[in-house]
Amino acid sequence: MTAPTSISTSAEQTERxxxxxxxxxxxxxxxxxxxxxxxxxTTFVRGACRELGVEEPVTSPTFTIGRTYSGDQIAISHLDxxxxxxxxxxxxxxxxxxxxxxRIAFIEWPPEGREVDALPVDGDLRTVRIEALADGNxxxxxx
Amino acid sequence: MTRLLAIETSCDDTCxxxxxxxxxxxxxxxxxxxxxxxxxxxxxxxxxxxxxELINGVVAAALGQAGVDLDDLDGIAVTxxxxxxxxLLVGFTTAKSLAAAKRLPLVPVxxxxxxxxxxxLEPDPLEPPFCCLIASGGHTLIAxxxxxxxxxxxxxxxxDAAGEAFDKAAxxxxxxxxxxxxxxxxxxxxxxxxxxxxxxxxxxxxxDFSFSGLKTALAYLVRDLGPAESAVRRADLSASFQRxxxxxxxxxxxxxxxxxxxxxxxxxxxxxANAELRKAAADLCDENGLELKLVPIELCTDNAxxxxxxxxxxxxxxxxxxxxxxxxxFAEKVR
Numbered sequence: 001m002t003a004p005t006s007i008s009t010s011a012e013q014t015e016r017x018x019x020x021x022x023x024x025x026x027x028x029x030x031x032x033x034x035x036x037x038x039x040x041x042t043t044f045v046r047g048a049c050r051e052l053g054v055e056e057p058v059t060s061p062t063f064t065i066g067r068t069y070s071g072d073q074i075a076i077s078h079l080d081x082x083x084x085x086x087x088x089x090x091x092x093x094x095x096x097x098x099x100x101x102x103r104i105a106f107i108e109w110p111p112e113g114r115e116v117d118a119l120p121v122d123g124d125l126r127t128v129r130i131e132a133l134a135d136g137n138x139x140x141x142x143x
Numbered sequence: 144m145t146r147l148l149a150i151e152t153s154c155d156d157t158c159x160x161x162x163x164x165x166x167x168x169x170x171x172x173x174x175x176x177x178x179x180x181x182x183x184x185x186x187x188x189x190x191x192x193x194x195x196e197l198i199n200g201v202v203a204a205a206l207g208q209a210g211v212d213l214d215d216l217d218g219i220a221v222t223x224x225x226x227x228x229x230x231l232l233v234g235f236t237t238a239k240s241l242a243a244a245k246r247l248p249l250v251p252v253x254x255x256x257x258x259x260x261x262x263x264l265e266p267d268p269l270e271p272p273f274c275c276l277i278a279s280g281g282h283t284l285i286a287x288x289x290x291x292x293x294x295x296x297x298x299x300x301x302x303d304a305a306g307e308a309f310d311k312a313a314x315x316x317x318x319x320x321x322x323x324x325x326x327x328x329x330x331x332x333x334x335x336x337x338x339x340x341x342x343x344x345x346x347x348x349x350x351d352f353s354f355s356g357l358k359t360a361l362a363y364l365v366r367d368l369g370p371a372e373s374a375v376r377r378a379d380l381s382a383s384f385q386r387x388x389x390x391x392x393x394x395x396x397x398x399x400x401x402x403x404x405x406x407x408x409x410x411x412x413x414x415x416a417n418a419e420l421r422k423a424a425a426d427l428c429d430e431n432g433l434e435l436k437l438v439p440i441e442l443c444t445d446n447a448x449x450x451x452x453x454x455x456x457x458x459x460x461x462x463x464x465x466x467x468x469x470x471x472x473f474a475e476k477v478r
């Protein structure tokens with residue numbers, strides 16, 4: 001099955017697509033979001049967090065690797081592995097506080113290949129691939 | 144007289160200092176930047192491992208250079224957060240252990256209050272009221288400082304930190320890490336008006352910052368130019384990016400100056416080392432008849448002397464032994 005491609009023409013629309021995905025998520029789900037610098041990954045997560053009831057600013061987690069938010073019904077983790085070369089050689093407990101059955105986790109600059117298989121995912125593993133198109137719009141493949 | 148040992152490990156530097164009142168007796172910073180160059184950024188787990196390897200030596204050096212030992216101290220100050228949790232825990236646990244072994248009081252310090260308190264130190268200690276721009280890889284904040292405990296948040300970033308924007312811009316332009324000095328050097332030969340990059344003014348009701356749009360605009364500019372042309376125009380791209388980033392910082396700082404009654408403007412954080420930002424802040428202060436307070440670079444970037452300064456200036460009592468033993472460090476939001 002090929003995942004459908006959505007086109008976003010604005011940051012607001014990218015946020016709405018994030019909100020749509022968020023409405024399908026439950027505790028234990030992990031969403032991997034990939035795309036180049038400036039593609040709109042944090043914008044997508046911001047929309048998802050708003051849908052889940054987060055009111056505070058959703059800012060880049062690059063510096064602290066992970067941020068946690070409280071939604072209406074569930075806790076949310078927002079991770080960014082940009083500064084990690086890979087998960088190999090990292091403390092295996094690095095992500096423990098951020099992943100679990102009681103929370104939804106969004107991971108920017110996610111691990112790839114067999115490192116994905118090693119992620120402790122209690123629920124569904126979802127993927128979002130955001131790409132910038134030549135006309136400035138973004139294509140989002142949400143699977 | 145109060146004499147404290149302070150420890151700061153919130154990011155990539157392992158830091159220890161001994162401060163007596165507002166006088167620095169020693170300020171040891173074991174910069175790990177060269178180690179991280181290969182990775183284009185800070186590598187958190189590697190950073191915390193290195194903190195573990197370095198912390199004892201750095202503390203010993205701080206005590207040795209100050210000519211004191213643990214028995215000569217009135218207490219220990221330590222950064223509790225915000226920062227990288229693994230890195231913070233190394234410093235926090237070390238400070239708790241040393242304090243407990245000597246039955247000394249402990250003062251947990253907010254990292255950002257430390258940046259504010261760097262201005263309280265000799266030489267030329269600054270007294271409130273002043274407003275302070277703190278811009279680094281993890282923080283972008285305008286603090287309204289009216290006392291020695293805490294500050295009012297006049298604005299903060301809604302997305303990326305200023306230093307993060309410089310780091311990511313440097314990565315887009317293949318300039319290496321850390322991004323701040325790399326962009327500044329590359330920009331020297333460039334035209335800051337060559338490219339029209341956006342200066343965000345978020346409509347948040349505060350003096351907030353947004354650097355995500357600038358990052359995105361640069362990413363698309365580089366893509367549209369292509370690799371060859373981007374390499375040729377690197378100086379112009381760097382200068383134009385730097386102009387847009389500095390313009391935003393100064394625009395918000397200018398609004399903070401206009402909106403309060405301050406004696407001075409202070410700059411802190413690694414981005415405060417940027418020469419264009421310093422020049423623009425000096426102009427802003429000239430126009431408004433304010434003093435511009437620039438602490439030495441080693442007090443702008445992460446250091447432990449500023450953590451001691453925050454602890455000493457605070458009117459709050461230090462935590463006596465053993466009250467601090469259950470405390471933990473926090474990655475974000477310690478108030």
